[in-house]
Amino acid sequence: MQAxxxxxxxxxxxxxxxxTLMSLTFLYPLCFLIVTSLKDKPHYVADQFGPGITHxxxxxxxxxxxxxxxxxxxxxxLYVVVFSLVxxxxxxxxxxxxxAKLSFRGSRFLFLFLLFFTFIPGQVTMIPMYVVFSGMGLxxxxxxxxxxxxxxxxxxxxxxxxxxxRAIPGxxxxxARIDGVSTVSMVPRIIVxxxxxxxxxxxxxGFIGYWNDLFLPLLYLQNEKSKTIIVALAALVSxxxxxxxxxxxxxxxxxxxxxxxxxxxxxxxxxxxxxGAIK
Amino acid sequence: MKEHRSLxxxxxxxxxxxxxxxxxxxxxxxxxxxxxxxxxNSFTNWNGLSRHDFVGLRNYVTLLTGxxxxxxxxNTLVLLLYLPFQIAGGLIVAVLLYEExxxxxxxxxxxxxxxxxxxxxxxxxxxxxxxxxxxxxxLLVQSxxxxxxxxxxxxxxxxxxxxxxxxxxxxxxxxSLIFSGGLSAIPPSVLEAAxxxxxxxxxxxxxxxxxxxxxxxxxxxxxxxxxxxxGIFPVIFSMTKGGPGRxxxxxxxxxxxxAFVSGNQLGMACALAMILTVIVIFVTRLQMLAADKLDDWxx
Numbered sequence: 182m183q184a185x186x187x188x189x190x191x192x193x194x195x196x197x198x199x200x201t202l203m204s205l206t207f208l209y210p211l212c213f214l215i216v217t218s219l220k221d222k223p224h225y226v227a228d229q230f231g232p233g234i235t236h237x238x239x240x241x242x243x244x245x246x247x248x249x250x251x252x253x254x255x256x257x258x259l260y261v262v263v264f265s266l267v268x269x270x271x272x273x274x275x276x277x278x279x280x281a282k283l284s285f286r287g288s289r290f291l292f293l294f295l296l297f298f299t300f301i302p303g304q305v306t307m308i309p310m311y312v313v314f315s316g317m318g319l320x321x322x323x324x325x326x327x328x329x330x331x332x333x334x335x336x337x338x339x340x341x342x343x344x345x346x347r348a349i350p351g352x353x354x355x356x357a358r359i360d361g362v363s364t365v366s367m368v369p370r371i372i373v374x375x376x377x378x379x380x381x382x383x384x385x386x387g388f389i390g391y392w393n394d395l396f397l398p399l400l401y402l403q404n405e406k407s408k409t410i411i412v413a414l415a416a417l418v419s420x421x422x423x424x425x426x427x428x429x430x431x432x433x434x435x436x437x438x439x440x441x442x443x444x445x446x447x448x449x450x451x452x453x454x455x456x457g458a459i460k
Numbered sequence: 461m462k463e464h465r466s467l468x469x470x471x472x473x474x475x476x477x478x479x480x481x482x483x484x485x486x487x488x489x490x491x492x493x494x495x496x497x498x499x500x501n502s503f504t505n506w507n508g509l510s511r512h513d514f515v516g517l518r519n520y521v522t523l524l525t526g527x528x529x530x531x532x533x534x535n536t537l538v539l540l541l542y543l544p545f546q547i548a549g550g551l552i553v554a555v556l557l558y559e560e561x562x563x564x565x566x567x568x569x570x571x572x573x574x575x576x577x578x579x580x581x582x583x584x585x586x587x588x589x590x591x592x593x594x595x596x597x598x599l600l601v602q603s604x605x606x607x608x609x610x611x612x613x614x615x616x617x618x619x620x621x622x623x624x625x626x627x628x629x630x631x632x633x634x635x636s637l638i639f640s641g642g643l644s645a646i647p648p649s650v651l652e653a654a655x656x657x658x659x660x661x662x663x664x665x666x667x668x669x670x671x672x673x674x675x676x677x678x679x680x681x682x683x684x685x686x687x688x689x690x691g692i693f694p695v696i697f698s699m700t701k702g703g704p705g706r707x708x709x710x711x712x713x714x715x716x717x718x719a720f721v722s723g724n725q726l727g728m729a730c731a732l733a734m735i736l737t738v739i740v741i742f743v744t745r746l747q748m749l750a751a752d753k754l755d756d757w758x759x
Contacts, residue, residue, distance in 0.1 A: 210585060276479055291480060393577070415698070432584060
């Protein structure tokens with residue numbers, strides 16, 4: 182027994198060392214990003230690699246708050262993300278419940294019809310929708326982006342949630358029905374509590390995806406007042422192309438909310454992704 | 461009783477349709493309608509303003525017989541070269557994580573981080589790292605490997621490898637997670653049986669584990685190829701803007717350029733988008749067929 186333990190330990194050390202080295206290639210660029218954002222340009226030019234802790238200051242961040250109106254960008258982004266997610270979740274939950282647990286004529290056809298549109302690239306629909314939205318005066322209005330996210334997020338959500346809701350045992354629903362729960366109120370009483378894992382995963386992934394999205398907000402939200410954080414960041418980076426420290430402060434702020442969300446919910450997210458990946 | 465039942469059933473059907481209807485309306489109005497419009501407009505010379513005439517297949521003929529489209533397709537295909545690195549890297553990481561050494565959860569989080577970060581931010585970060593006065597140049601000059609700094613992203617010979625490096629960096633964590641899912645689905649009894657039969661670590665990995673991960677590889681290939689064709693816009697936008705010249709312009713980036721940046725070629729952009737859709741559906745189909753073949757060989 183003693184003899185067998187030794188090679189295992191060696192192996193663990195080898196694996197641990199390899200993982201450490203590999204993870205450094207991921208951690209170093211991120212540390213570089215954060216440290217640089219705390220320097221000012223002269224110190225960065227003089228010494229790019231040193232931590233330069235003594236010179237750290239929050240000047241870049243203060244400028245970001247005062248001149249760049251970062252709070253406005255955050256609230257624009259949050260507005261788009263929250264309304265998109267609320268609409269997607271409500272609509273997709275009810276539809277998925279119907280597809281998973283109620284039998285009705287044409288359900289198979291309608292399900293496949295909705296799924297078909299998850300295959301259509303956003304590049305196809307964005308041009309006609311741009312014309313529609315500008316006709317409705319919705320360019321520079323967050324609802325152009327929200328409606329577009331919903332049109333993609335609803336079929337995607339239905340795909341995920343229908344699979345999850347199918348796993349809810351029929352007996353639970355049947356006994357609730359005997360207790361007098363109507364078809365519609367089955368959703369808040371049974372479906373949402375029992376299918377919450379899929380719903381929450383869909384919410385989290387949606388939050389990350391929409392917060393980080395560039396494409397649609399870049400097209401539809403062009404004026405300074407309506408820009409989301411990533412679009413504003415793109416403008417900031419090209420305007421201050423000669424000052425990496427300032428650019429990087431903007432980049433840190435742009436990723437901060439999603440980082441916090443991910444790090445606090447990571448076990449849940451990773452478990453959810455793995456379950457989703459096998460299916 | 462029977463009458464009552466069917467009445468009940470009819471009522472349930474109506475409720476079900478009502479529950480599906482709002483989602484259906486969204487998709488019809490904001491997906492199906494614009495899809496139809498995109499198809500129609502791909503046959504026009506629409507420029508967003510005055511010109512909007514039916515020109516038949518002219519856009520498609522122009523695209524498919526000209527050189528530009530094939531350059532765009534080649535650029536996208538070249539970027540797909542990142543896939544072997546993603547698969548190999550993801551497999552290595554997954555196999556290492558499978559050992560569950562101390563801190564493996566921390567490592568898993570670190571590898572997955574780029575998936576959570578905005579691709580645009582990652583692109584900008586790489587642009588700064590490989591910038592003319594950026595840290596990579598400085599390191600290489602200081603250590604004497606380079607005589608003078610290089611404009612990495614302004615030369616196609618270096619910008620494409622850097623784009624590929626960036627794609628690998630973004631996706632290794634995702635790939636390893638997918639593989640971890642595949643690994644955990646392999647019954648321990650199978651690995652145990654291989655061990656009892658006298659197979660060593662490497663033999664088990666190559667002969668037992670890897671073949672059982674083929675489904676996982678297939679799934680990741682489909683998802684990744686579609687991503688490169690339709691979702692690579694933020695990487696190109698933040699790193700090269702399609703340049704120098706057209707050397708890193710992909711199909712999806714070109715659709716954006718044609719429609720919104722230069723010349724309002726909306727009809728042409730719609731035609732290009734339709735070709736992209738056909739490619740995506742074709743690639744998916746092709747990969748599924750190839751994967752079925754692979755499975756047959758496996759038996």
